[in-house]
Amino acid sequence: MQGSKLNLLAENRMSTYSTTQSSDRMEEVLGIFLASPPAGIPGEVIEAFGRLIKTADGVLPPSVFLEAVEQSPVAISITDLKANILFVNHAFELLTGYSQKEVIGRNQSILSYKVTPLEKYEELWACLAKQKPWNGVLVNKRKHGERYLADLTVAPVLGADAKTRYYLALHRDVTDVHELERQVRDQKILIESVVDAAPVVIALLNSDGKVLLDNHAYKKLQADMRGREPADVFMEQLAEIIDQEKKRTCKTRRSLVNHEVELRFEHGFASRWFSCSGVWVNESYPGVDFYFSGDENCGLLLVANEITSQKKQQEQIRTNALRALMAEQQLVHGMRETLSGAIYQCQAPLNTATAVIAMMERRGDENSSPAHTALLEIIKYSEAVLESLHEALPPETIEADSPININEVIKDVIDVSIQRLLEHGVVVDWGPEANLPIVIGKHYALRSLFKQLLDNAIDAIDEPDGNRREITIITRSQDAMVELILRDTGSGIPEDRRLTVFEPFYSGWRHLKSRPGMGLTIALEIARQHNGEIYIDPYYQNGCGIHLRLPVNDQTVFLRSEND
Ligand code: FAD
Secondary structure, eight states: OHHHHHHHHHHHHHHHTTOOSSHHHHHHHHHHHHHSOOTTOOHHHHHHHHHHHHHHTTTSOTHHHHHHHHHOSSEEEEEOTTOBEEEEOHHHHHHHOOOHHHHTTSBGGGGBOSOSOHHHHHHHHHHHHTTOOEEEEEEEEOTTSOEEEEEEEEEEEEOTTSOEEEEEEEEEEOHHHHHHHHHHHHHHHHHHHHHHHOSSEEEEEOTTSOEEEEOHHHHHHHHHTTTOOHHHHHHHHTHHHHHHHTTSOTTTOOOEEEEEEEEOOSTTOOOEEEEEEEEEEEEEOOSGGGTTTOOEEEEEEEEEEEOHHHHHHHHHHHHHHHHHHHHHHHHHHHHHHHHHHHHHHHHHHHHHHHHHHHHHHHHTOTTTOHHHHHHHHHHHHHHHHHHHHHHHSOOOOOOOOEEEOHHHHHHHHHHHHHHHHHHTTOEEEEEOOSEEEOEEEOHHHHHHHHHHHHHHHHHHHHSTTOOSOEEEEEEEEETTEEEEEEEEOSSOOOGGGTTGGGSTTOOOOSSOTTOOSOHHHHHHHHHHHTTOEEEEOTTOOSSOEEEEEEEOOSSOOEEEOTTO
């Protein structure tokens, strides 16, 4: 509709310019004109018409150039060097509302709405003065006062002498485009400020995992990670799920919901925990080659909510429960130790009395001797005491076997013992083997075994000649055994006592005289129950080094350590 209207108008206007529809006719007219140009016609005009014939050179009829300008959908004007209008095309008339007659001879400033900053015009004119084209946006007004945004390009038209003869202007109404751009920009700003203000970490990643957009919380996390890209760490930990999803198309990929991710920091900073969710978003390929292809890639909008404090709370609750449980177990152990001690103490005089009685009976003086009667009384009484002591022994906890990662047992015990270690100013250097095979055994028993060893190590450091206050804990796997090595910098165990310390009721502490001396006996007992062994390292010289070796489960399963 618009096209046919333009054609009609163009035809009418062709007649106004006295041009013909036929190129032959055009060339003929131009030939006559150039042969004897009328007086007063400027030299440049004669030159321009002359070039028109030469340029066409039989390839295109010269009239095509005029028609092309006239019918162009872009508003075109040609001015003199003061911007006085010499020619406008039909699109100019449609856009501005001025007819050709109304504007010829008027200055282009007729279109100015008078709000464009002066610097813009100065820029425009400065470019033209250097014979360079200029492009910019001005606020123009139509004939009836309506303003519009004009995207204007002006360029000098040079003569054969390389001097500027005319100015050419092309302009189009970009009010709608600008409005659209403004809306998009406003929306982008709005989205960015909402995303930025969100208290969760947000990042939009392209299909290669590169961050396209992030928010304030993300940048803060990146600063905390000393410039490391948090997205890389998140993606690394979510790799298993994401790799599975990659086989699907963007539309069919399932969103990620609340996957826990641990960010580990260097330089001794504690780990931080995040709950990660994500949705797949279509990402168009950038670049000209993909403009029409419509091919799309899958990007990921990743949202990570920090849950470190919840995690710490959970861990605190777990440690407290463990501490209470172990305290209870220790109490029971303590009672068993004390009662076993008492039974042991009672057993010795009872054995002596029984031996004396046997001797008296062999001599045959048992009936007449009051001593015999008294001894029998003592034995009877002692046996009754022993029986009630045996009855008072608290029963041992019966525990089922389960798969155990010794590293986790150690971590639990260290967590539970933190307060004591701090109070005694002891530094723990823990070197767990990353992939430690599992051991089948009793959780509580192994925990109390290790607690006993750790408590002993702290006590040893407190001994009068303990020097450095360090405990080193190492785990490793060797010859189908899991080995735990615990070394302290305490007083050490002399060579001649390295076996005695495992005997019941042996206590070599100088500052802890009241200890019943059953700790290592029970530790040895637990190690044996697990078909393992425990011994003092004869080569370690800086204190005491204890080795605990436990056999690995036949169908070895490797559990990842918490701290690898
Ligand atoms: P003016 O006093 O005319 O000009 C403002 C400033 O422009 C002056 O202070 C001066 O620094 C500079 N200037 C003006 N004329 C010249 C000159 N001849 N040589 C060097 N510097 C000069 N303006 C629009 O608002 N809308 C248009 O669509 C538009 N199209 C143009 C198309 C062409 C081909 C050219 C050459 C100019 C066009 N202009 C257009 C600019 C226009 O000519 C005016 O410069 C402008 O409108 C400001 O007019 P004014 O009366 O407010 O101020």
